[in-house]
Amino acid sequence: MAKTSLDKSKIKILLLEGVHQSAVDNFLNAGYTNIEHLTTSLDEASLVDKIRDVHFLGIRSRTQLNERVFAAAEKLNAVGCFCIGTNQVDLNAALSRGIPVFNAPYSNTRSVAELVLAEAIMLLRGIPEKNARAHQGGWLKSAKASHEARGKTLGIVGYGNIGAQLSVLAESLGFNVIFYDVVTKLGMGNANQVASLEELLARADVVSLHVPELPSTKWMIAKDQLALMKPSGILINASRGSVVVIEDLAEALAAGRLYGAAIDVFPVEPKGNDEEFVSPLRGLPNVILTPHIGGSTLEAQENIGIEVSEKMVTYSDNGTTVTAVNFPEVALPAHPDKHRVLHIHDNVPGVLSEINRVLSESGINISGQYLQTNEKVGYVVIDVDKAYGEQALEALRKVEHTLRVRVLYSETNFEG
Ligand SMILES: NC(=O)c1ccc[n+]([C@@H]2O[C@H](COP(=O)([O-])OP(=O)(O)OC[C@H]3O[C@@H](n4cnc5c(N)ncnc54)[C@H](O)[C@@H]3O)[C@@H](O)[C@H]2O)c1
Numbered sequence: 001m002a003k004t005s006l007d008k009s010k011i012k013i014l015l016l017e018g019v020h021q022s023a024v025d026n027f028l029n030a031g032y033t034n035i036e037h038l039t040t041s042l043d044e045a046s047l048v049d050k051i052r053d054v055h056f057l058g059i060r061s062r063t064q065l066n067e068r069v070f071a072a073a074e075k076l077n078a079v080g081c082f083c084i085g086t087n088q089v090d091l092n093a094a095l096s097r098g099i100p101v102f103n104a105p106y107s108n109t110r111s112v113a114e115l116v117l118a119e120a121i122m123l124l125r126g127i128p129e130k131n132a133r134a135h136q137g138g139w140l141k142s143a144k145a146s147h148e149a150r151g152k153t154l155g156i157v158g159y160g161n162i163g164a165q166l167s168v169l170a171e172s173l174g175f176n177v178i179f180y181d182v183v184t185k186l187g188m189g190n191a192n193q194v195a196s197l198e199e200l201l202a203r204a205d206v207v208s209l210h211v212p213e214l215p216s217t218k219w220m221i222a223k224d225q226l227a228l229m230k231p232s233g234i235l236i237n238a239s240r241g242s243v244v245v246i247e248d249l250a251e252a253l254a255a256g257r258l259y260g261a262a263i264d265v266f267p268v269e270p271k272g273n274d275e276e277f278v279s280p281l282r283g284l285p286n287v288i289l290t291p292h293i294g295g296s297t298l299e300a301q302e303n304i305g306i307e308v309s310e311k312m313v314t315y316s317d318n319g320t321t322v323t324a325v326n327f328p329e330v331a332l333p334a335h336p337d338k339h340r341v342l343h344i345h346d347n348v349p350g351v352l353s354e355i356n357r358v359l360s361e362s363g364i365n366i367s368g369q370y371l372q373t374n375e376k377v378g379y380v381v382i383d384v385d386k387a388y389g390e391q392a393l394e395a396l397r398k399v400e401h402t403l404r405v406r407v408l409y410s411e412t413n414f415e416g
């Protein structure tokens with residue numbers, strides 16, 4: 001029988017888009033030495049080529065993982081998104097191949113909230129235009145249309161981790177906070193939920209968007225919604241570029257129907273720092289344009305590096321999938337004296353009983369079993385006596401509807 005074990009030093013990890021060094025250090029400390037660390041993303045063709053022998057892949061927001069890429073990823077065990085958003089990944093394509101996807105749901109929350117708050121103050125004071133004039137040798141000393149944040153209404157659309165964090169910081173500065181969310185939530189401090197997006201847009205002086213990219217949030221702010229905002233209103237978008245119809249925003253700003261905007265995310269973003277940034281918002285006076293850096297602080301990137309690599313190492317060493325965004329979540333204890341078999345299968349009736357039948361007929365004693373399913377996939381983890389690791393792997397490979405099987409030996413990590 002061919003040996004199926006794979007030493008940790010042979011487990012290939014590919015990290016793209018300048019994932020922080022803290023992730024590399026974490027993998028190395030855990031014994032994973034086969035790491036390729038690139039500062040750029042890869043286009044589809046290069047990725048399809050490169051991913052064939054990759055076991056763990058780390059990306060940020062730019063790398064697109066679609067069906068074609070997953071089809072080529074024969075050895076891929078897990079994906080780590082070193083960011084919050086996972087819209088760049090076809091989560092179903094990953095799931096149907098038994099590949100969990102992890103992200104960092106909190107690590108850059110504070111960075112985004114701080115930037116948004118700073119932008120709100122700058123825009124309320126008309127700083128972008130005053131700053132630009134001064135750079136050109138001008139002197140725009142005037143209080144016209146300049147306002148304090150105190151007493152103004154901040155409307156937050158999407159009151160999740162970032163929205164709620166922003167809410168706390170904004171109240172401490174004197175903003176009245178209202179928010180709109182599809183889920184009923186208790187506001188932090190004195191923040192109040194409003195019943196509709198329309199009400200929020202009409203009441204707020206500053207509107208800040210913090211929704212994920214979903215079919216329901218796509219182009220949610222267009223001409224009709226912008227028309228509901230006050231002419232003195234300010235729009236901030238640090239969520240996803242697909243949430244705002246950028247041409248409609250540019251038109252409203254140019255026509256003076258909106259006072260200012262700060263935009264960090266765009267429907268089309270340059271693929272790298274060498275590519276020209278093209279946008280109808282370029283050149284407009286009270287507009288702050290930033291290159292998708294809401295979460296790009298050294299603090300956040302270091303924390304993200306640690307958080308996501310820890311999840312990938314834990315999955316690789318122990319099988320735990322807690323916080324995976326697309327996968328049944330199983331929290332597993334250590335398995336010092338047992339071999340552990342990870343079996344991922346289509347979630348159809350009868351697979352678990354077939355697994356148990358096969359193990360029992362092979363004379364394999366089960367010392368622990370954990371199961372979790374979602375609508376597509378079942379994930380069963382079976383601890384077996386040390387004598388049976390490879391035997392169990394061989395037996396379980398033959399079970400119909402198997403997507404992937406791995407054995408984690410008590411000391412070293414092996415793949416099937
Ligand atoms: N600019 C950046 O660098 C940067 C950094 C981090 C995150 N982000 C983006 O910000 C988004 C939000 O991050 P988060 O951590 O706060 O996410 P989150 O999941 O904690 O919160 C999102 C909130 O939006 C709500 N929501 C969903 N659909 C909605 C709708 N149609 N209308 C109103 N509310 C809706 C959800 O109920 C949830 O409360 C991320 O998905 C990511 O795309 C951008």
Ligand SMILES: O=C(O)CC[C@@H](O)C(=O)O
Nearest residue numbers: 060061062083084085295
């Ligand atoms: O770091 C990135 O590339 C994306 C950051 C942000 O959009 C996120 O989703 O966390």
